[in-house]
Amino acid sequence: MQTEISQTDKSRDRILSSAALLFCEHGYAGVSMRKIAENCEMKAGSLYYHFTSKDQILTEVLNIGIQKVHAAVADALSDTPKDTLAIDKLRRAVSGHLHALLENSSFTSANVRIFRQVPEEIQLSNLDVRRAYEALWEKFLIELKEAGHLHANVDPRSLRLMLIGALNATLEWFDPKLGEISELADRYTNILANGMLRERNL
Amino acid sequence: MQTEISQTDKSRDRILSSAALLFCEHGYAGVSMRKIAENCEMKAGSLYYHFTSKDQILTEVLNIGIQKVHAAVADALSDTPKDTLAIDKLRRAVSGHLHALLENSSFTSANVRIFRQVPEEIQLSNLDVRRAYEALWEKFLIELKEAGHLHANVDPRSLRLMLIGALNATLEWFDPKLGEISELADRYTNILANGMLRERNL
DNA sequence: GTATCTACCTAACGTTTGTTAGAAGTATTT
DNA sequence: AAATACTTCTAACAAACGTTAGGTAGATAC
Numbered sequence: 001m002q003t004e005i006s007q008t009d010k011s012r013d014r015i016l017s018s019a020a021l022l023f024c025e026h027g028y029a030g031v032s033m034r035k036i037a038e039n040c041e042m043k044a045g046s047l048y049y050h051f052t053s054k055d056q057i058l059t060e061v062l063n064i065g066i067q068k069v070h071a072a073v074a075d076a077l078s079d080t081p082k083d084t085l086a087i088d089k090l091r092r093a094v095s096g097h098l099h100a101l102l103e104n105s106s107f108t109s110a111n112v113r114i115f116r117q118v119p120e121e122i123q124l125s126n127l128d129v130r131r132a133y134e135a136l137w138e139k140f141l142i143e144l145k146e147a148g149h150l151h152a153n154v155d156p157r158s159l160r161l162m163l164i165g166a167l168n169a170t171l172e173w174f175d176p177k178l179g180e181i182s183e184l185a186d187r188y189t190n191i192l193a194n195g196m197l198r199e200r201n202l
Numbered sequence: 203m204q205t206e207i208s209q210t211d212k213s214r215d216r217i218l219s220s221a222a223l224l225f226c227e228h229g230y231a232g233v234s235m236r237k238i239a240e241n242c243e244m245k246a247g248s249l250y251y252h253f254t255s256k257d258q259i260l261t262e263v264l265n266i267g268i269q270k271v272h273a274a275v276a277d278a279l280s281d282t283p284k285d286t287l288a289i290d291k292l293r294r295a296v297s298g299h300l301h302a303l304l305e306n307s308s309f310t311s312a313n314v315r316i317f318r319q320v321p322e323e324i325q326l327s328n329l330d331v332r333r334a335y336e337a338l339w340e341k342f343l344i345e346l347k348e349a350g351h352l353h354a355n356v357d358p359r360s361l362r363l364m365l366i367g368a369l370n371a372t373l374e375w376f377d378p379k380l381g382e383i384s385e386l387a388d389r390y391t392n393i394l395a396n397g398m399l400r401e402r403n404l
Numbered sequence: 405g406t407a408t409c410t411a412c413c414t415a416a417c418g419t420t421t422g423t424t425a426g427a428a429g430t431a432t433t434t
Numbered sequence: 435a436a437a438t439a440c441t442t443c444t445a446a447c448a449a450a451c452g453t454t455a456g457g458t459a460g461a462t463a464c
Contacts, residue, residue, distance in 0.1 A: 007410080011412090025319065027316070032450075034451085046412050085403070116227075159393065165372060168371055194353065197289060197352065198350065198353055199288070199289075247442080248441075251442070
């Protein structure tokens with residue numbers, strides 16, 4: 001059993017977590033190396049023992065953010081019985097994404113908040129993991145489509161953009177004191193699956 | 203007829219527009235007074251003839267952002283015939299919001315992008331206009347509900363948050379070169395109204 | 405017990421930051 | 435033509451920025 005975690009690794013993690021939280025709250029340019037250091041009870045210069053630059057911290061935060069939500073959704077979709085209802089598969093995926101976004105760590109929320117305002121070269125370095133995550137959803141939605149579960153005029157790509165966008169936007173207002181994530185996931189799944197209007201207009 | 207626009211007003215507008223665009227692209231802290239000035243072919247010091255501080259520019263940008271989208275949606279909803287279908291009213295509101303967000307000016311998109319990462323006191327100064335805009339949607343959705351157009355288990359507040367969130371999130375990926383805003387509005391309206399799944403699960 | 409390695413600190417560097425005071429140029433008014 | 439307002443400029447300020455070099459304390463190795 002190898003549960004030993006070196007001091008270096010602990011410090012690295014602490015720095016990345018602090019950076020993620022602060023980036024999420026104040027934006028990339030709004031957070032200084034000194035503030036990140038202060039948040040882990042260090043001095044600014046010490047950060048450079050673990051990272052070569054602020055940009056490197058940013059890059060790692062962004063990548064971890066997508067990896068976490070990817071893993072959460074992949075897990076949620078992997079162990080579903082063959083005969084699971086389409087809406088229940090959807091609920092699992094939605095729930096996985098929302099938990100990764102709104103719970104525990106700030107990596108995913110930092111990514112959602114700051115990705116578009118970060119230097120373009122750094123956006124590019126995050127593209128691979130992003131595309132992999134998008135592909136996961138795309139595959140799921142295309143399977144639904146081919147199994148005949150989607151409306152004919154709904155195209156998977158547009159749906160995916162709308163769906164993930166709607167989920168990510170919860171970050172702007174969700175407050176754990178005012179409701180459970182699982183209830184939120186249920187409400188979203190319900191509207192996404194059945195729509196809001198009683199009459200159908202197709 | 204009073205179409206005279208003073209030099210001061212022209213400069214003020216130019217500064218605010220530049221600031222909105224830059225804030226949207228790089229975040230609040232990522233934009234310096236010198237960059238704003240450069241964008242309107244001025245020097246940084248000159249900005250202080252029109253504004254007392256960077257915070258004041260920010261505050262005005264945020265307020266204008268909400269006011270523009272509010273006006274767009276209010277307009278879209280105001281001149282609808284009495285017998286308009288629920289889905290068509292929805293389409294008008296959605297279309298109004300998306301046009302204000304994705305077209306022409308950057309005020310609304312700047313607000314969506316940076317609101318949560320600006321100092322709390324400035325968020326507070328934007329609360330009144332935000333609440334007014336939220337109330338506009340809330341009123342619209344409650345009317346739909348009371349007229350029996352919404353599913354029984356859909357509550358207007360949650361729906362409003364999801365709906366506006368989904369619309370705002372288009373900002374992260376929409377590209378006018380790859381599609382019209384009106385088509386986007388149609389697709390979103392369709393899914394929001396009818397849902398994505400063919401079978402109903404209520 | 406000396407030497408090496410690890411993880412952090414101190415102190416400084418050049419640059420950029422928001423902001424200000426006062427000069428300078430341009431319109432407008434008298 | 436002189437005087438008054440209006441708008442922008444220049445030049446500087448103290449503070450904060452990312453980053454670097456070199457030092458220090460404690461653990462580990464020989």
